[in-house]
Amino acid sequence: MGTSVRLVGRRLWQLLPIVIFATLVVFLLLQLVPGDPALILAGDYATKERIEEIRQLHGFDRPLIVQYFSWFWKVLHGNLGTSLLSSAPVLDLIMQRMPNTALIAVYALVIAAAVGISLGMLAATRVGSRVDAFVTSTASLGVALPSFWLAILLVATLALDLHLFPATGARPLTVSPGEAIRHATLPAIALAVGVIAELARQVRSALIEVLGSQYVRTLRAKGLGPMAILWKHGLRNISVTLLTLVGLQVNRLFSGAVVIEAVFAIPGAGSLVAYSAVNKDYPVVQGTVLVFVVIVILVNLTVDILSALLDPRVARE
């Protein structure tokens, strides 16, 4: 237990430089993107004088490093700033939108874990069979399919033709859970397919290795049934690998949400960051990236702790 606490402490301590570095990189990248936010803020009928006025009003004429640390100082005081485009507080924007992103990401992860791990197990226990060939070839296809293309296909068939699911939008989980799940189903499937493919492939190869090991042969020789070997020994032995893999897929799901949210018109954090980046609304981009960085670090931390609990060797290392 003491080891786990030390692990958490160490990881949390690592959070600060990572956050500073990530937001600084995002800030500098946004500055590298050509175009002046003052031009966007000045609007369709702007005069040159008005553009200059806006530059001064928002401090765009100050040195970059001053602009960055002025933003970061506010963050340290719990203020993520306000959107340049709409004057809305950035924290409010993130809080409004993150539940929609979290819902489709978690839903996709549940689908992917259930389907992907099952398929991997099925293929690993029937190596060389038609089932194995089907799983491996479908998984390759799943990895290669662009999620936005699949999303459009799902909308065209299941929403527009068969009217089984809504084509666009999201509902709050707290207000109408059933409707929220219904709205999130197609986006979650579109997001999950790539993850299913990845999990199926990895679980298959990890299980094949474990099931082919000498101690499993010994277990078989001692008369243990195939199901018991698979569930008690096979899966337990690949659990750390599986956990790491799932942790990585969470990050992938959050990044995939950027595209999927656009296709399904979901007001989520992904579409927020995409829209803001295009329009150089850097307080929103930085605020949202900050939250994403924290989420990724927390997911990795959780994976590390669970790995340590599942395999004491990890904690010792």
Next chain:
Amino acid sequence: MKDKDLDQRQAAGIDRRQLIKGAAAGAGALALPGAALAQAPRRGGTLRVAIPFNPAAIDPMTGRNLPDFDTLYAIFDALIDFEPKTLELKPGLAKSWRFADQKTLVLDLVEGVTFHDGTPFNPEAVKLNVERYKTDPRSNVKADLVTVDGVEVTGRSQVAFKLNRPNAGLPVMLTNRIGLMVSPKLIQEKGPNLDRLAVGTGPFKFVEWQDNASIKLVRNDNYWKAGQPYLDGIEFRIINELNTVARSAIAGEVDLALNLQPQQKAIADRSSNVVASANPSLVFWGAFLNYAKPPLNDLRVRQAMNYALNREEINKVIALGLGRPSSVILPQEHWACDSATANYYTFDLDRAKALLTEAGYPNGLEIESFGWADQVSMQRQELIISQLAKAGIRIRLTPVSPQQAMQSFMIETKGSMHISPAGGFPDPSQAYEALFGGSALRNAGKVELPGFRELMDATMSAADLEARKAAFANLQRFVVENALQLVQYVAPGVVIQSKKLQNFQDNLLTTPKLHEVWLSA
């Protein structure tokens, strides 16, 4: 007595035209009762509208873009209204207006109107709003009021705009941002930043705005136009991806989708659930030219480019035939457009080559241009490049983001051309000034051709509409003859609507007013 009748009609939101229309409709109803009853407005229901742009602000003063009016016109009334199809003026919160002299515009206001918060609409409210628009440091509309020195309250329901120079375009500009009236109580109690608050006198009251997601409005039960609006409310859904907007309409998840492109009409036309339409708009696709430096400082080169363009082909390929090929910046439906010069340049490759030879470029020339990097813009640009190449004009294109193109071409004055849409200006004087005026941002070379200012001034000082039309005809001829733009076509405003939506009418600004629409059962 006559005036009193007029007041009553206007208080009820009925002008002379509507009265005639109403009488005609009444006669029709007597003749065909069943059909007329089917068309009777039905009250109730919430209209779901998909729009691709998040408003910059719901404060008319700090908003920035044309699509902001999708929401602004639902919440705020303007001092002066306009006919949707021609933009000709009609009464709004001002029941009448006149120039007392060239520097004094007098407005007689409708009485008995209140803002959504109960504050009375009166001359003091007009004065406060205009002063705010003119002096607030955050105001994006100061430039619209440079000719206005101030507003004087000249009666119980009358104001006078005092000008520092003639501006016949001011009444038109009062249909736009500077004419939208915000509650004085809101300004005084919640100002100065009202970007996310809105209290007007319009048909709908603001309820909630979830940034880049949705805007909710409810019916203003005390609306001054009797009986209107018919809807209980409007829910705007902001969907940035245009094809997703179209899918949302086809799936029946919204009743109306605005500000779309021709490609979405093609998608919607395949569905029987919805009706898609393409209407003329004030936006045109063209190319800004820097005529302060070679080679475009030579009129013959600019004219050669205009003759080398096959506008019909561009419209057919890029706008799917839904735009209107044109050589001028205004659509022909607009009152200030003179159809005599609207198609001044017809495709003539030989003439283009001859002009280039005459200008000293017998072997053609190279022109550096900026353009947008999105897929449809790239298709458009490739087509333009291939057309101009046939005349020997080789375009070296740099595709970038719209902001970068604007910065490089207009501010840093790089390159000679910028392929881009433009337009949407409420008053044509504003449009000509913003595009070709000597200090205009979009006039990259900052050169004002001799004769332009006199023609511009004539449009500003014209005594009446007919005189203004004549002045604009002259100005349009000047601009087109001097080939100051490379206009390709008037962009279509594409709308998808459900069959339940009734009495919907788009306008040239492509920001329709929704107080007269209703949803059938």
